[in-house]
Amino acid sequence: MANNKDAFRDYLELEKKYSPHTVNAYLNDICFFESFNKNQFHQENIDQANYSQIRTWIVSLVDDGISNVSVNRKMQSLKAYYKFLLKTKQIEVSPLLKHKALKTSSTLQIPFSEKEVVDVLNQMQNPVGFEEIRNKLIIDLFYTAGIRRAELIHLKIGNVNVLGNTIKVLGKRNKERIIPLLPIVSGQLILYFNERTRLETVTYNDFFFLTKKGLKLNESFVYRLINTYFSTVSEKIKRSPHMLRHTFATHLLNNGADLNSVKELLGHSSLASTQIYTHSSLSELKKVYEEAHPRNQK
Incomplete structure (x- = not known):
C-alpha cells in the first residue's frame, strides 16, 4: 500500500499535473479511508476493499456531520485511486464503478456588489x-x-x-x-x-x-x-x-x-x-x- 501511494502521488503530479494542494488532499482522503477500514474491518490494504466497506465509511462521514459536498470530494479521491489501480492492472474492477454521488443543493453564490x-x-x-x-x-x-x-x-x-x-x-x-x-x-x-x-x-x-x-x-x-x-x-x-x-x-x-x-x-x-x-x-x-x-x- 505504501508503494502504491508513492506511485499514485507520482501519477497525480507528473501525469495528471495536479497542484501540490490537490495531490495532498487526495492522499489525505485515501489515508483517512485506510485508517477507517483498518479500525472497522481489520483490513490493512484498501486496494481490495469492496463497495460495502466504502458505503459504511460514507454513512460514518455523514453521521459525523460531514457535508455531502465534502463526502463527494472524498469519493472523487478514492475514484482516482482505484482508477490508477485499474490503469496499472492491480485490480480488475473499481469498487466505485456504480457509485452515485450524494445529492447536494446548488446554492447560488452572490458576489460583492x-x-x-x-x-x-x-x-x-x-x-x-x-x-x-x-x-x-x-x-x-x-x-x-x-x-x-x-x-x-x-x-x-x-x-x-x-x-x-x-x-x-x-x-x-x-x-x-x-x-x-x-x-x-x-x-x-x-x-x-x-x-x-x-x-x-x-x-x-x-x-x-x-x-x-x-x-x-x-x-x-x-x-x-x-x-x-x-x-x-x-x-x-x-x-x-x-x-x-x-x-x-x-x-x-x-x-x-x-x-x-x-x-x-x-x-x-x-x-x-x-x-x-x-x-x-x-x-x-x-x-x-x-x-x-x-x-x-x-
Missing part, C-alpha cells in the same frame, strides 16, 4: 506602511485580475512585469497564464515593492507577497485579510478570496465582457467552468431586458 468593493477600497484610499499598502494591493489584485488565492500566494518577483502591466501566474495543473493589469494597480505594485525592500528580514526572497516578518503568506492569512475588510461593508455569508474572484468575473460580464475572454482571464480549461458566473449576471440582464423590451413598455 460594485458599491461594496468601492467602499472597501475607499477605506484604504491612502494606505500607510508596509501592511496597509500590501493589503490594498492584494484586494485590488483579486478584484482586477481575478487570480486564485494560491496564485497570489505563489506569485514570484520575476513574474511581475510593471512596465508591461502584466503578471504571470501558475494556475491549476501547472498551467501558466499572463494577466493584464490596470495602470493604477501597476502603480501600487511599485509602491508595495519599495516598502518590501525596507523589510529587515526576508526569508523567502523569490515570493512577491510577504508578511512583515519576511515570510511567505499562507491560505488562512489571505482568507482572514479579505474577510476582515469586507465584513465592514457586507453582510454576505461568504467573504473570501474566491468570492472576490467570483466578483471579478461577474462584474466583467455585467459590463459587456464576452464569456471567452473571461474564461481566458480566469484560467479555466473549459467554458463550462466559467458559465457558473453567468447566473449572477442574469439579474442584471433581466433588468435591462425588462426595461428595454417593447412588450414591457407601459
Whole structure:
C-alpha cells in the first residue's frame, strides 16, 4: 500500500499535473479511508476493499456531520485511486464503478456588489506602511485580475512585469497564464515593492507577497485579510478570496465582457467552468431586458 501511494502521488503530479494542494488532499482522503477500514474491518490494504466497506465509511462521514459536498470530494479521491489501480492492472474492477454521488443543493453564490468593493477600497484610499499598502494591493489584485488565492500566494518577483502591466501566474495543473493589469494597480505594485525592500528580514526572497516578518503568506492569512475588510461593508455569508474572484468575473460580464475572454482571464480549461458566473449576471440582464423590451413598455 505504501508503494502504491508513492506511485499514485507520482501519477497525480507528473501525469495528471495536479497542484501540490490537490495531490495532498487526495492522499489525505485515501489515508483517512485506510485508517477507517483498518479500525472497522481489520483490513490493512484498501486496494481490495469492496463497495460495502466504502458505503459504511460514507454513512460514518455523514453521521459525523460531514457535508455531502465534502463526502463527494472524498469519493472523487478514492475514484482516482482505484482508477490508477485499474490503469496499472492491480485490480480488475473499481469498487466505485456504480457509485452515485450524494445529492447536494446548488446554492447560488452572490458576489460583492460594485458599491461594496468601492467602499472597501475607499477605506484604504491612502494606505500607510508596509501592511496597509500590501493589503490594498492584494484586494485590488483579486478584484482586477481575478487570480486564485494560491496564485497570489505563489506569485514570484520575476513574474511581475510593471512596465508591461502584466503578471504571470501558475494556475491549476501547472498551467501558466499572463494577466493584464490596470495602470493604477501597476502603480501600487511599485509602491508595495519599495516598502518590501525596507523589510529587515526576508526569508523567502523569490515570493512577491510577504508578511512583515519576511515570510511567505499562507491560505488562512489571505482568507482572514479579505474577510476582515469586507465584513465592514457586507453582510454576505461568504467573504473570501474566491468570492472576490467570483466578483471579478461577474462584474466583467455585467459590463459587456464576452464569456471567452473571461474564461481566458480566469484560467479555466473549459467554458463550462466559467458559465457558473453567468447566473449572477442574469439579474442584471433581466433588468435591462425588462426595461428595454417593447412588450414591457407601459
